[in-house]
Amino acid sequence: MSLKTEVSFTLNGRAVQVTVPVDMNVLTMLRDELNMTGTKYACGEGECGACTVDVDGETINSCLMYAVDCEGRAITTIEGLRTADGLDPMQKAFVDHGAIQCGFCMPGMIMQAKHLVAKNPNMTDDDLRRGLEGNVCRCTGYYKVFDAVKDVVRGTAEAAE
Amino acid sequence: MTTVIEKDSIIGKRIPKPDAPDKAVGRTRYINDMELPLMLIGKILHTDRVHATIKSIDVSAARALPGVHAVLTADDVPESLKFGIARDNIPLKGGKVRCTRDEIAAVAAETEDIADQALKLIKVEYEDLPGLFDVHEALEDDAPQIHDDRPGNKGLAYSHHSGDLAAAEAESDIILENTFKVHYVTHCCMGTSAVLADFDADGKLTIYSQTQYPYNFKMDLAPALNIHPGDIRVIQPPVGGAFGSKLDVYPFEPICVLLARATQRPVKLVFSREEEFINAPTRQPVEIHLRSGVKKDGTMTFRHVNSLLNNGAYTSWGATTPYVMMRTFSSHFRLQAISYDAQAVYTNNPYAGSFRGYGNVQATYCTSIHADMMAEAVGMDPISFGIKNAQDEGEVTPQGAVLNDCVFAELLKIAGEKTDFVNKMKTYAAERDKPGRIKRGIGIASSIHNAGGAKIHKSDGCGTILKLDDYARATIITGASEIGQGIDAVLCQIISEELGIPVKDVTVVNNDSAIGPWDVGVHASRTTFIAGNSAQRAARRAKEQILNYAASRANVGAGELDLRGGHVVQSKDGVSVAKLDKVLREMHFKEDSELVMTTDYYEPPSEPEGENHVGDMSAAYSHAVHVVEAEIDTETGVITVEKITSVQDVGRIVNEMGLEAQIEGGIIMGLGYALSEELQIEDGYVRNPNFRDYKVMTAPEIPEMELHFVESQSSTGPLGAKGIAELPTIVIAPAVANALYNATGIRIFNPPLTPEKVARAIWERDQGHAQAAE
């Protein structure tokens, strides 16, 4: 059995404390210890992006980050985007544009898309495609995803006017 | 106050998938996410050999590990219980292993870690046997035998012959002859393979499965378990992609059930990505020797095909792909004669299943490249050549497919016009030998596919139960499975259209074999067509029932009424007679009431193949033409596909957004097949079981796509629709290969067209030129 340690951090705006094996990754902690199964395992090697979460304003592959390293940090997962008013605008755009088919890659894709818009609201088409390079989708041809993100970018720009 | 409701239609609109919001917020629970009380984790020990005798297997230490509830080997499973298409597979292998996938032991433990540890404690002694990996070697007289009861290592065989081949050859002015070797690729479903098995106290099995064919799945699973199919209940939680990979029973499924039976606890088994790459089915690799004949005037004469399928160690649907391949070889272009033979050959490689396009991806790679070569050989452009040879409306193919609602020639014409194909092709060809490292090319490919199911079983049908409740909400219980492709939205639309209720007021239930009526499965581009027809018929029955009641109530003829906008209206002017929910309540809440609950079973007007594989096996056929425009870096060999123009006969657009999604996704899957995806198998082992080295298409690599939907209005499809999901994947790779030829003069007969392969071919050609010049 691996050594365990306690880790405290903010998860989707709420303080959490959890005891984890020191070699456990964030993905396993979220899914197995905290029952937050929205974040998906699909490769375990940082090659597909299905496990993307936001840590302190940067997206990472949660399969590669160690749970112990969450100490003191703020983590946002797909479950954290939804508000009392309903779907986050990015989630809604993905639904409305038909970007979701089997949906397995989508939590990671949506987290990354949110991050891209937050980081650069004026992104070009190339920035968008490059920004999603680490998120594999096997169902769509990615265009519906592009359309959804662009729609949110337009909405954000209009709201800022 | 008078309410007037105009006639409206939801068909052709852009309708989001009803399950998308839950998927977007991370609420959807796939099997991978599920947990039942007292659930154990199952793990499989796969062999590390490719062909060996098992001398001993010692599981005592694994059994003794705390937290381990069961360790099973072949000794715990009667060997007579064989399953699979050719009944050559068993859940746990004893005696001998035949490929790197072979399952030799399985563990159920309280945690994944314990299960992993237990696997490491199992000691196996082997005596290696010579391995067979090449089909030709496996066919040699003195080759080792992989299965004692499959002499000569021969698996399934298929042939179709029609027309006078000798005469057709004699009439040909040009005969082309090439050997194509099409490769291993795999589905790469984002959700890895998963299953959860749970027995009730009465010994009945509930299996949470990703299967694409829940009803026959029971029949196929039962023999592996020695259980009655009727005692199996299949629940289908949402699935993280399928693409044909889940159309058979694979050993991990019965193994998980055996663990659940042994422990009397629910057991869940989920593959890691590495396990998925090694153990999930592949697309069928084939070596195809193709001879094609053509007359000087561009009339095609014959195709003569000999193919060898590397069957791997066991038989799944991959070995049956000749069934579809021969249809492509014998059709879409008119032939005087066709000779088709295919033989599956057992080797110690992994084995193939069905995969979107099912044989047709392989066949079309050959036919579309040969079409390009023939056109050039007779001095025609590929569009004119295609149109000259394209089969027409009403024509019957040599295998008996009746091409109703056929617009193939029109598709070719549109593709040519929309892309300025002929001019571009000439321009690029003229640039080919000029200096410059970047070359441009344009290429075309086309094919046919079944678009109204495929009668490979006794039935190709689908059942529907439709229920209307007292709020005028409809629940459609259908046999058809949802695997992300979007049948949920399509069925909601069809019910909405027929019953005049909002699309959001329709609920689809299709995830429990104890509730749903029979369906043959989600495959063969059949679901919109078959399940759609059944849904429409069930809805029309319900509508008739409602209108009859409403007519008697209003003392008018039922023919004068219609359902629109949640009301029963007068058809002539849309004036509301009553609100639909009120009518339904009246129908339900009375003595001798009649529930508005209808059923339908739709069996398409198709027939199973008879002798010589002749039969009109689909209720509709469709064609697609793709044009690829690409830039080739002649030094690095990188092909950058810049634009894909897709022209496809879709019958009729039902859900435009879902249609686009399926076609775009299908194209990109085909593009991966063309350019980068290859499961590298060396001496039976998978060399690249990860996304680092098995490269699927990513966002920056996606070309511009221009989609043209041609609506042929199928006379048999629901509202005129045809099945659409496979053709986009089928016709991409040869279009890329033909574009490469247009740009460089290089033909590649063994996809994928990787940078190295392209660079090497160009380099060798240039070396040859240099030597010739010396």
Added chain:
Amino acid sequence: MESITQPGIEAYEAPASIADAVQVLARGDVTVLAGGTDLTVQVDAGRITYGKTLMNIRRIAELQGVSEAGGRISIGALTTVTNILDDDALAQSVPVLRATADRFASMQIRNAATIGGNLVNASPAGDMIVPLLLLDADVELASWRDGAVSTRSVALKDFFTGPGKTVRADNELLTRVTFAKPAAGFAARFEKSGPRPALEISTVSAGVAGTLENGVLSNVRVVLGAVAPTPLRAAKAEAALEGKTLDGDTIAAGAAAACDDCTPIDDVRASAWYRHHLVRVFMERLLTDVAEN
């Protein structure tokens, strides 16, 4: 033979200073965790087994960030690839670092992967190693000696000894990488194989640097990745180019010499033939680009 009874991790440490960290290292049998992007994969593949202590160094502020002093630029070991990509000042003075960072894996990996990790991991295909070798960088290694932090500097070109192997001793922590701020006129270029823009383990990566004056290239550095057990400075190519007029003949000679410098292998990603071929192609392209710009 993998032992089921391996002891596993017995201690977890997350020091806040270099001094604390090197004292942990001094105990021996420590696995260092930084961004985690390589460690997870290596452990899963069985290439790394955890030591008795897992030490997370991400809390050490001293290891963060980019600074400049005395004409030298210092990049802290924990600086992420995204930090480098987003650093406008760094991109101004050393454009090749941004150009390379832009071709590094995916954004999620760039957000986590650190410079120190990329160097210590010592992959023959490690992309960030290439520009740092072009810059003739040194790495600083800290250890605990006689009750104090002691450091030594090692030239990066001497740092790698084989795939996954470096001269770093088990008790040493890589703290930063430093290099002289390039003088005006210094040009450096990076190229790696595609077709994806970045999320590719390089089949071949290549870098060329030097100062071009009046058409003559001097102070030449040529670096090749994924074509030898370590990323390498291509000595023959450098000799073929040094002090020469950068014309077509020189470029061809430099590219040919680079092919002689490397010893690529056949593997799942490419054949040795293709790697040789790409080295020549990339060298010609990079040198042509230097000559033309």
